[in-house]
Amino acid sequence: GDQVEQSPSALSLHEGTGSALRCNFTTTMRAVQWFQQNSRGSLINLFYLASGTKENGRLKSTFNSKESYSTLHIRDAQLEDSGTYFCAAEAPGYQNFYFGKGTSLTVIP
Amino acid sequence: GPKVLQIPSHQIIDMGQMVTLNCDPVSNHLYFYWYKQILGQQMEFLVNFYNGKVMEKSKLFKDQFSVERPDGSYFTLKIQPTALEDSAVYFCASSLEASSDYTFGSGTRLLVI
Numbered sequence: 001g002d003q004v005e006q007s008p009s010a011l012s013l014h015e016g017t018g019s020a021l022r023c024n025f026t027t028t029m030r031a032v033q034w035f036q037q038n039s040r041g042s043l044i045n046l047f048y049l050a051s052g053t054k055e056n057g058r059l060k061s062t063f064n065s066k067e068s069y070s071t072l073h074i075r076d077a078q079l080e081d082s083g084t085y086f087c088a089a090e091a092p093g094y095q096n097f098y099f100g101k102g103t104s105l106t107v108i109p
Numbered sequence: 110g111p112k113v114l115q116i117p118s119h120q121i122i123d124m125g126q127m128v129t130l131n132c133d134p135v136s137n138h139l140y141f142y143w144y145k146q147i148l149g150q151q152m153e154f155l156v157n158f159y160n161g162k163v164m165e166k167s168k169l170f171k172d173q174f175s176v177e178r179p180d181g182s183y184f185t186l187k188i189q190p191t192a193l194e195d196s197a198v199y200f201c202a203s204s205l206e207a208s209s210d211y212t213f214g215s216g217t218r219l220l221v222i
Contacts, residue, residue, distance in 0.1 A: 033210055041198060041216055048210030086152065088211075095164055095207045096142065099152040 003027055004089050006100030013107050018058075018075035021103045023087035025068040030092045032063045032070040037084040037102070046072070046085075077107045111135040113214035115201050116183075121220045127189035130217045132201030134184055141184045142202040142211065143176065145169060152200065158184065159207075191221045 005024045013019055023032065034046040047054050049063035049070070058078075063070040070087055084104050088097035114133040122128045134141055143155040156166040158176055173192070178184040184203075188195055198218050202211040 031208060035213070041218075043200065043213040043216075045210060045212060050208075088152070090208065095140065095157050095159075096154045096167075097211065098154065099144075101151045 002101070003091070003098045004087060004100040006087055006103060008103055009101065010104045011106070013074070013077040013081075013105065015078060015107055015109055016076055018073065018077060021072045021074075021085055021087075021105075023070045023089065023100050025070075025089055027091055028068065029065060029089035031090045032061075033088045033090075033097060034061055034070075034072050035086045035088065036081075037086060039083065043086075074105075077105075079107050079109065081105060082107045111212060113201055113203055113212050115199075115214035115217050117217060118215065119218045119220075121222060122191055124193055124221050125190045127187065128191055128219065130186045130188075130199050130201075130219070131183040132185065132203075132214060134201070134203030135205075135212050138203035138205050138212070140204045140207060141176075141178065142204075143186050144200040144202065144213075146198045146200060146216070148197075155186075155199075191219075193221050195219060196221045 003026050031050045033048045036044045047061040053062045058075050060073045084102040086102045088099045090097050116131045141158045144152045146152045154167050155170045157164045175187045198216040200216045201214045204211045
């Protein structure tokens with residue numbers, strides 16, 4: 001089964017509002033990375049976390065390895081935030097990231 | 110920031126032919142990866158590569174697949190022979206250390222016909 005469960009699968013936000021995306025892990029992970037995949041298919045690296053919380057502009061991410069989850073908060077959503085957001089997590093002893101199925105975000109004017 | 114370049118961006122190839130996908134990783138990175146994404150689906154790990162060797166590979170990394178990085182040039186994924194189900198976007202990534210963030214390329218869109 002999937003080691004990374006991402007929710008919601010799809011989300012619509014009005015400009016200026018915010019929400020949170022979440023990834024639950026079925027096993028202990030040592031790091032998580034969040035990406036935005038834009039309309040051209042390119043993957044943009046948003047955050048890499050081994051623990052704790054990081055913030056960058058309107059985005060904030062938290063990784064709690066003990067409770068096996070990570071979140072990505074978006075505030076004051078803008079049209080250019082539309083795209084698919086993926087979390088990817090790395091398990092101890094492995095050297096690759098397992099991806100979630102993504103959250104398709106649409107920001108509405 | 111530093112980029113991973115993938116060449117070509119698109120490739121159409123006849124089933125049964127060989128294809129080589131090229132990746133120019135971030136210059137000081139030591140770990141290299143290939144991922145496969147079928148349209149609209151999640152990214153699936155194929156293989157990682159360090160110090161001239163495959164470290165891990167998934168079930169998706171079929172016998173027809175091979176990777177190499179001769180003399181520090183491009184990190185390549187070769188598929189020989191190709192099959193229809195190999196149609197996908199192939200992403201290359203690199204990282205400085207085994208446990209550090211990945212930088213992804215923009216992908217090569219492969220269509221096998």
